[in-house]
Amino acid sequence: MFHVFEKHVQRAFASFVHSQLDPEAPVLAEQPKDPSFGEIALPVAFQLARKLKRNPREIAAGIVSGAGAVEGMRSAEVIGNGYINIRFDRGAYGRAALEAFSQPPAPRAGKIIVEHTNINPNKAAHIGHLRNAVLGDSFIRILRASGNTVEVQNYIDNTGVQVADVVVAFHFLEKKTAREVEVLTRTTRFDYLCWDLYARMSSYYKEQPESTAWRAETLHSIEAGHGELSEMGHIVADAIVECHLATMRRLGITYDVLPRESEILHLQFWATAFEQLKERKAIYLETEGKNKGCWVMPGSAFSQKEDDEDSKVIVRSNGTVTYVGKDIAYQLWKFGLLGKDFHYREWKRYDDGHRIFISTTTPGTDATSFGKGTQVFNVIDSRQSYLQDVVVAGLRQLGYTDEAEKSVHFSYEMVALSHRTCAEMGIELSEEDKKKPYAEVSGRKGLGVKADDLIDKLIETAQREVDSRHAEAPAEERRKVAEAIATGALRYFLLKFSRNTVIAFDLQEALSFEGDTGPYVQYAAVRARNILRKLEERGGEMPDFASVYVQGSGPSASQSYNLSGNSLTGAPGNITVTGSTNYEVSTAFNNFYHAYPVLTEEDAEKRALLLWMTQYFHKQLQDTLRVLGISVPPYM
RNA sequence: GCGCCCGUAGCUCAGCUGGAUAGAGCGUCUGGCUACGAACCAGAAGGUCGGGUGUUCGAACCACUCCGGGCGCACCA
Numbered sequence: 103m104f105h106v107f108e109k110h111v112q113r114a115f116a117s118f119v120h121s122q123l124d125p126e127a128p129v130l131a132e133q134p135k136d137p138s139f140g141e142i143a144l145p146v147a148f149q150l151a152r153k154l155k156r157n158p159r160e161i162a163a164g165i166v167s168g169a170g171a172v173e174g175m176r177s178a179e180v181i182g183n184g185y186i187n188i189r190f191d192r193g194a195y196g197r198a199a200l201e202a203f204s205q206p207p208a209p210r211a212g213k214i215i216v217e218h219t220n221i222n223p224n225k226a227a228h229i230g231h232l233r234n235a236v237l238g239d240s241f242i243r244i245l246r247a248s249g250n251t252v253e254v255q256n257y258i259d260n261t262g263v264q265v266a267d268v269v270v271a272f273h274f275l276e277k278k279t280a281r282e283v284e285v286l287t288r289t290t291r292f293d294y295l296c297w298d299l300y301a302r303m304s305s306y307y308k309e310q311p312e313s314t315a316w317r318a319e320t321l322h323s324i325e326a327g328h329g330e331l332s333e334m335g336h337i338v339a340d341a342i343v344e345c346h347l348a349t350m351r352r353l354g355i356t357y358d359v360l361p362r363e364s365e366i367l368h369l370q371f372w373a374t375a376f377e378q379l380k381e382r383k384a385i386y387l388e389t390e391g392k393n394k395g396c397w398v399m400p401g402s403a404f405s406q407k408e409d410d411e412d413s414k415v416i417v418r419s420n421g422t423v424t425y426v427g428k429d430i431a432y433q434l435w436k437f438g439l440l441g442k443d444f445h446y447r448e449w450k451r452y453d454d455g456h457r458i459f460i461s462t463t464t465p466g467t468d469a470t471s472f473g474k475g476t477q478v479f480n481v482i483d484s485r486q487s488y489l490q491d492v493v494v495a496g497l498r499q500l501g502y503t504d505e506a507e508k509s510v511h512f513s514y515e516m517v518a519l520s521h522r523t524c525a526e527m528g529i530e531l532s533e534e535d536k537k538k539p540y541a542e543v544s545g546r547k548g549l550g551v552k553a554d555d556l557i558d559k560l561i562e563t564a565q566r567e568v569d570s571r572h573a574e575a576p577a578e579e580r581r582k583v584a585e586a587i588a589t590g591a592l593r594y595f596l597l598k599f600s601r602n603t604v605i606a607f608d609l610q611e612a613l614s615f616e617g618d619t620g621p622y623v624q625y626a627a628v629r630a631r632n633i634l635r636k637l638e639e640r641g642g643e644m645p646d647f648a649s650v651y652v653q654g655s656g657p658s659a660s661q662s663y664n665l666s667g668n669s670l671t672g673a674p675g676n677i678t679v680t681g682s683t684n685y686e687v688s689t690a691f692n693n694f695y696h697a698y699p700v701l702t703e704e705d706a707e708k709r710a711l712l713l714w715m716t717q718y719f720h721k722q723l724q725d726t727l728r729v730l731g732i733s734v735p736p737y738m
Numbered sequence: 739g740c741g742c743c744c745g746u747a748g749c750u751c752a753g754c755u756g757g758a759u760a761g762a763g764c765g766u767c768u769g770g771c772u773a774c775g776a777a778c779c780a781g782a783a784g785g786u787c788g789g790g791u792g793u794u795c796g797a798a799c800c801a802c803u804c805c806g807g808g809c810g811c812a813c814c815a
Contacts, residue, residue, distance in 0.1 A: 130755085145757060145758090152794080157795085158757095183757085183758075183795080184758095185758060259815075262815065264814085396813060412811070414812095422813085425814075483809095484742070488741085513743095515809080538808080539807070542809095587777085598752085600752075602742095602743055611750070617763040617764065618751085625777055626778090629774070632774060632775080635774095636773090682753090693779075693780095695774070695779085696780085699774065700774060
């Protein structure tokens with residue numbers, strides 16, 4: 103999707119620079135500060151100035167005269183202290199830009215595995231989980247749009263402490279049988295029920311510390327995989343996974359496979375990894391100190407510090423394995439390095455026909471294959487970077503240095519709650535919490551904004567707007583439009599912050615549909631499409647731009663360039679750039695829309711250009727919105 | 739104590755591997771609907787880019803240092 107025309111001009115200059123001045127110099131093109139400077143600018147002279155010990159302006163002049171005429175380029179001039187500003191020939195540019203759309207990306211070798219969502223299946227998803235899933239999903243869309251094969255995994259930690267705690271609450275507090283819990287999964291808003299129950303259990307542990315013995319008993323049963331408690335664990339986890347998938351589906355997020363921790367254990371994934379780790383002496387049995395009796399990885403393996411004080415326990419003294427241990431086995435499997443595989447069965451089929459599989463212990467009839475990736479991205483919040491370092495160190499210690507390099511922690515900062523939103527929701531903050539700039543979401547305290555509540559609220563707000571503007575439209579259709587706006591607003595909101603910014607979630611801000619928001623971008627796309635639709639309704643036709651010689655007044659080529667600013671040229675990980683580019687493109691279009699009535703333009707050449715710009719903008723925005731997972735409603 | 743992240747307009751944030759007068763949105767004030775539907779547009783006010791030192795032709799961006807804040811550093815995940 104990289105701008106073909108821009109690249110063509112850039113290449114012409116690069117070949118001159120590389121052959122005559124410096125074969126190493128990066129020749130980058132950027133958008134000039136001011137559109138009147140031209141369509142693109144090359145700051146290459148600045149890079150060369152240092153190396154050649156010459157004045158950048160002088161170098162730039164040399165490059166311009168040396169490179170000479172380039173096809174499709176109207177002019178190149180040296181401005182300021184060394185910028186080369188380039189203007190395009192409008193006709194040539196228009197043709198090239200439209201052609202760029204007809205070229206699908208070249209497929210790339212290998213398979214990228216992206217793990218995201220990964221929510222403990224013991225309570226409803228909250229706003230923090232949404233950031234993870236939306237970030238992961240958009241990243242996947244970007245990767246796919248650039249020709250990569252991507253597999254989406256959502257790891258299910260169904261044997262951990264969090265699931266155990268809900269089971270403890272059902273069994274010991276509520277005195278419920280597995281069968282009764284199963285009925286609850288069908289007759290209640292189960293994830294919400296567990297949300298409250300989990301918070302209740304957490305405070306119960308605090309008041310009655312001896313009750314943690316229940317947790318140990320439950321964990322033991324779950325790990326062993328039999329008994330009433332284990333059965334209940336599966337019922338709870340499976341039902342909650344179902345809730346999470348439904349929540350994510352509302353935002354257009356789907357998965358390919360759900361590897362479960364229970365299979366990591368029961369299919370001996372861990373046992374196999376454990377043998378390898380022992381064999382390669384990546385871990386050792388500690389014989390003294392606080393970790394006596396545990397298998398640990400020395401701190402020197404994953405941190406810069408020399409002392410072994412910070413060893414990480416992989417196997418506890420009671421013989422059970424920690425989460426990190428299981429995660430090392432899982433990471434090995436992702437690269438196909440474990441020599442073992444899961445069995446799979448179809449978990450469900452999405453309404454678009456896409457099938458999602460879940461790991462099982464017994465061979466199924468479906469011939470499916472997962473894992474064996476060439477690169478792995480784990481979308482996990484930055485608080486777990488320490489754990490991710492340990493996992494990668496595990497691979498390295500086993501000699502898989504290449505795979506360790508290709509294991510990327512796609513990290514992001516947490517979502518907290520603004521004080522204003524806490525107050526609105528009736529959340530009481532302690533004196534200590536009040537001093538902090540924001541309140542941290544806590545599942546244990548039941549403190550947070552539930553994902554479905556937020557989505558409902560957004561739809562409700564959008565619905566009011568839609569109803570007031572389009573009272574005549576069918577109710578069902580209005581509802582769909584409201585949903586598109588609501589999810590667009592939410593996804594955009596979660597993506598507009600850079601990954602390492604803590605989001606102090608503010609409800610009023612998230613509910614805003616004006617300014618730098620998803621609906622602003624959607625609205626621009628709707629406006630563009632309305633022009634094209636009206637043209638058709640009035641019996642008009644799209645002129646063949648390539649055959650119309652456009653030289654009249656009206657918007658400049660640089661304005662069209664602004665409209666076409668390509669959002670996929672940045673690094674794939676930088677989703678913020680994609681989002682803000684969408685916003686900038688939309689702003690450019692809204693200015694254009696306001697300044698140039700398209701359909702009423704009487705000058706044929708000028709009208710052709712305006713229509714071309716409208717169409718180009720529309721395509722461009724649809725493409726980039728798709729990458730963000732935001733749909734364009736039929737009207738707004 | 740050690741590690742990672744952050745500090746840019748009243749508020750919330752962008753600022754791509756250092757580059758042309760530091761940008762948005764919200765909020766405030768002023769103005770614009772004849773349907774290509776104003777979820778929009780135009781304009782105004784608002785900044786010693788936390789402080790300091792250094793590197794450089796050039797620093798919000800790089801290095802060092804100090805100050806302020808957040809998050810990690812479990813036989814939880």
